[in-house]
Amino acid sequence: MRTSRTSTTFPPPVMEARRWLDGVDFPPERPLINVSQAAPVEPPHPDLRQAMADAVLQDDSAHLYGPVLGNDDLRAELAARTSRIYEGSVTPAQICITSGCNQAFAAAIAALCGEGDEVIVPVPWYFNHKMWLDMAGATAVPLTCTADMTPDPQAAAALITPRTRAIVLITPNNPTGAEYPDSLVTAFYDLARAHGIKLLVDETYRDFHSRSDAPHSLFSLPDWDETLIHLYSFSKAYRLTGHRMGAMAASPALMAQIEKFLDTVAICPAQVGQHAALWGMQNLDQWLAGERDEILRRRAAIQTEMPRLEAKGWSLLGLGGYFAYLRHPFAMSSAQLAPLLVREFGVLCLPGTMFYPDDATAGASELRIAFANLDVPGLSALFDRLQTVDLALR
Structure with missing residues (x-):
């Protein structure tokens, strides 16, 4: 029986990563830090929401x-x-x-x-x-x-x-x-x-x-x-x-x-x-400029925090938009490291293996951090946790 192209396509990585949360408890003193998906979680600007409501109520073409x-x-x-x-x-x-x-x-x-x-x-x-x-x-x-x-x-x-x-x-x-x-x-x-x-x-x-x-x-x-x-x-x-x-x-x-x-x-x-x-x-140009400024502040915070991880063998490979892309120093592949970070450190991020062909090796040492949903204190808490990861090195 022939298979469809869709059936031979790999599953959505973000959905796969969310399954790592199943059965894991996150105590109040160490809540989950979710840096797996690059999407804002806050609602739109209140005035924009009002404009949307007005369209629903007053514009039949909507x-x-x-x-x-x-x-x-x-x-x-x-x-x-x-x-x-x-x-x-x-x-x-x-x-x-x-x-x-x-x-x-x-x-x-x-x-x-x-x-x-x-x-x-x-x-x-x-x-x-x-x-x-x-x-x-x-x-x-x-x-x-x-x-x-x-x-x-x-x-x-x-x-x-x-x-x-x-x-x-x-x-x-x-x-x-x-x-x-x-x-x-x-x-x-x-x-x-x-x-x-x-x-x-x-x-x-x-x-x-x-x-x-x-x-x-x-x-x-x-x-x-x-x-x-x-x-x-x-x-x-x-x-x-x-x-x-x-x-x-x-x-x-x-x-x-x-x-x-x-x-x-x-x-x-x-x-x-x-x-x-x-x-x-x-x-909303002025508001959007403020949103950009906040993202740039978070980007700068990552640059400030990175020396803590660099001292332990990590490196920053890329930084911009919503993302920081890191190389970790551990012998373990990122495919195993990422689920472990959920269970042991309360951090959900995506392994580099999700961004490469199956036969590539580079992704095994890489992690993607989607930081748009963490403010500067939240980023500091993220680096606190990553700094404590102590595993066998490459």
């Missing part, structure tokens, strides 16, 4: 199907905002709204790839990207990152074959937190353009970038949409994770293919979430 590619006013607002942030030129026809950024990635792959086509993905990779490529019948070609957790365009060039359809970049990166400089992103753009393939740039965590200027210059390039597919998420910026609001920027020609996928899968993005995303962009 309860009806809308345009498959998203509401016109939201697409126009995001196009204008993207043009402003990147000092480029983006039109509403180059924008679509999706049910979360994961769906934007899935739609892009569905439009680009046939059975057995290849997509180059830097490792450690975002596991949901790998999962979708597996389920779509496309091949994820791993591109090993350098010591500073950045991918090498020359190494990527050596992986391109006649079946290659795209290269994927995430910046700030999930899982490593690495922020790719404009020169690196542009080098990958030039590589993709030269080979007639697409560059997918996922900037889910753009609003928490440590740079205050434009993260890259791709939108200012002529005919950028012939090569670039840009992915974005409203979920982190406006705390809308439960409303599943993502977006894509690409060519109008590709949008015609994207529309087929979105119409089949969801028909249209959720209306209330679209109202929220639009209202957030129009009214």
Whole structure:
């Protein structure tokens, strides 16, 4: 009996990690510190919640199907905002709204790839990207990152074959937190353009970038949409994770293919979430700047705390967005260490093995810390616990 591609795809890692909590008690003096998932747990700004309630009560269209590619006013607002942030030129026809950024990635792959086509993905990779490529019948070609957790365009060039359809970049990166400089992103753009393939740039965590200027210059390039597919998420910026609001920027020609996928899968993005995303962009810039400042404070706190772990053989491999990516010093694989940290130290994080191909060894010494839900005192408590881990060393 033949098996489906979905049945041969590995289980969702975050769900697997949550099962490690089963049967474990966390006493009041040592509550669970959960740094496994990169999502805000607080609700949206009160004024945004009121705007959403007003839409539900007063706008009949909030309860009806809308345009498959998203509401016109939201697409126009995001196009204008993207043009402003990147000092480029983006039109509403180059924008679509999706049910979360994961769906934007899935739609892009569905439009680009046939059975057995290849997509180059830097490792450690975002596991949901790998999962979708597996389920779509496309091949994820791993591109090993350098010591500073950045991918090498020359190494990527050596992986391109006649079946290659795209290269994927995430910046700030999930899982490593690495922020790719404009020169690196542009080098990958030039590589993709030269080979007639697409560059997918996922900037889910753009609003928490440590740079205050434009993260890259791709939108200012002529005919950028012939090569670039840009992915974005409203979920982190406006705390809308439960409303599943993502977006894509690409060519109008590709949008015609994207529309087929979105119409089949969801028909249209959720209306209330679209109202929220639009209202957030129009009214919450100052609040969002404060959210970014807080994330940067937490990032700085990790840099301050790291010497405590470095003295015990740990190292910080990447830091940015919502993530700190660590190398641990223990002989035990992170696949065994992560569940042990839950049971013995009350810390839930993800092992590096969840971000690599099965035959890779690097992930065994790595852990991902998603720190967006810990304030500065909470981060200090996390480092207190990690500092006490005493196991056989490599």
